[in-house]
Amino acid sequence: MKKASGFLVFLLLQGCTSLFFYPSRETALLPSDLGLKYENVYFETSDGIRLHAWDIPPVLEKGEAEKGTVLFLHGNAENISTHTFGVLWLTLYGYRLFAPDYRGYGASLGEPSLAGLERDINAALKYLTARGDDPVFVFGQSLGAALTVSALSESPYAKKVSAVVIDSGFSSTRRIAREKVAMFWPLWPFQYPLSFLVSENDPEGKVSRLMMPKLFLSTKDDTIVPVHHTQILYENASEPKELMIIEKGGHIRATQDKSARKKVLELFEKAARCLESLT
Numbered sequence: 001m002k003k004a005s006g007f008l009v010f011l012l013l014q015g016c017t018s019l020f021f022y023p024s025r026e027t028a029l030l031p032s033d034l035g036l037k038y039e040n041v042y043f044e045t046s047d048g049i050r051l052h053a054w055d056i057p058p059v060l061e062k063g064e065a066e067k068g069t070v071l072f073l074h075g076n077a078e079n080i081s082t083h084t085f086g087v088l089w090l091t092l093y094g095y096r097l098f099a100p101d102y103r104g105y106g107a108s109l110g111e112p113s114l115a116g117l118e119r120d121i122n123a124a125l126k127y128l129t130a131r132g133d134d135p136v137f138v139f140g141q142s143l144g145a146a147l148t149v150s151a152l153s154e155s156p157y158a159k160k161v162s163a164v165v166i167d168s169g170f171s172s173t174r175r176i177a178r179e180k181v182a183m184f185w186p187l188w189p190f191q192y193p194l195s196f197l198v199s200e201n202d203p204e205g206k207v208s209r210l211m212m213p214k215l216f217l218s219t220k221d222d223t224i225v226p227v228h229h230t231q232i233l234y235e236n237a238s239e240p241k242e243l244m245i246i247e248k249g250g251h252i253r254a255t256q257d258k259s260a261r262k263k264v265l266e267l268f269e270k271a272a273r274c275l276e277s278l279t
Contacts, residue, residue: 020143020173021112022077023105029081031056036091045103045123049116052107053100053124054080058091067094068162068272069133071124073144074099075252079106086252087139093265096133100124114173114201117143118151125157135162135275137268141252142225145169146203149233153206163271164210165264167217168252170225171204171232207233213240215267217254224251242267 031038031054039055058066070090074083084099091097102117103110110116128136138161140148146169152158170176214237218230227245234243244263246254254260 020076020114021104023102023112024078024082025106026079027081027106028078029085031084031088034085034088036088040107041098041127043123043127045116045119047116047119049103049110049120050108051100051103051120051123053098054084056084056088056091056097056099058094058096060094064094066096068135068137068268069096069098069128070137070139070268071121071128072097072099073121073138073140073148074101075142075144081106083141086141087255089255089261090139090264095137095268098124098128098133114147114150117147118201121147121151122155122157125155125160129157129160135268135272136160137163137165137271139165139167139264140169141167142169146171146173146201149203149207149210150201153209158210158212161212162275163213163215163267165215165217165267166230166233167254168219168222168225168230169203169216169233171229173201175204176225176229204232204236207237209238211238213267213271214242215263216241216243217246217260217263219246219249219251219254221248222251 037057041053041055042050043053044050060066072084072087074080079101080099084097087097100120101108102112102120104112125136138148138152145166148164148166149169152161152164216230216234218227220227234241242263244254244260246257246260249256255264
């Protein structure tokens with residue numbers, strides 16, 4: 001009986017841990033496969049991990065100027081070769097995409113952890129700041145959205161970020177862990193004790209520290225990270241902030257709606273104008 005109970009706890013712990021990280025090393029698709037230019041970039045974190053990123057320039061007509069750089073932070077599964085293509089539309093509107101893979105994902109070295117991924121985000125911001133990219137925006141999806149909140153809340157580079165998009169981010173690692181465990185009725189009684197087996201980066205508690213303009217996105221039919229997580233983040237966020245809930249689309253699919261894309265572009269353009277007025 002004790003062995004069976006121990007095995008059950010082991011399985012549950014493994015399930016909670018793998019809830020957040022599903023990395024893949026395989027490259028599914030390259031920007032060049034779609035006829036887009038890009039550069040492979042490598043940079044190092046504060047704890048010595050070598051990371052890989054795609055630097056994708058905007059698609060510009062003659063005489064058009066680049067509008068800024070969007071640091072894109074992907075979700076918990078696979079790598080940039082499966083996630084970045086959902087935001088490539090930004091390059092058609094004059095924005096450069098900088099898409100890093102977290103440690104343990106794609107061509108980046110190391111092993112993933114919440115604290116480690118926050119270091120990765122700071123390393124990417126340090127790289128862009130040193131390169132002179134201006135303005136810089138952050139677009140986080142799912143895990144990347146939650147990490148955007150927790151990392152920027154304590155980042156020395158937060159003041160360099162002109163605006164942030166939080167797309168389908170969870171409000172708490174332990175809250176989302178409880179909800180996932182509770183989906184399996186035999187495990188329902190264990191949801192609270194098991195949730196404490198995972199680390200907590202506390203996006204709900206930290207979001208108020210983000211002073212830059214923020215747009216919170218979700219869909220009503222998101223079953224992966226239900227919409228109430230986005231609503232919690234929005235309610236706890238400081239101004240300036242906006243919330244947009246799309247009727248349908250599913251997880252990290254809000255910007256498939258043209259009205260959501262328009263809202264993102266308006267956020268970036270307004271933030272860029274404010275930055276220009278201060279310089």
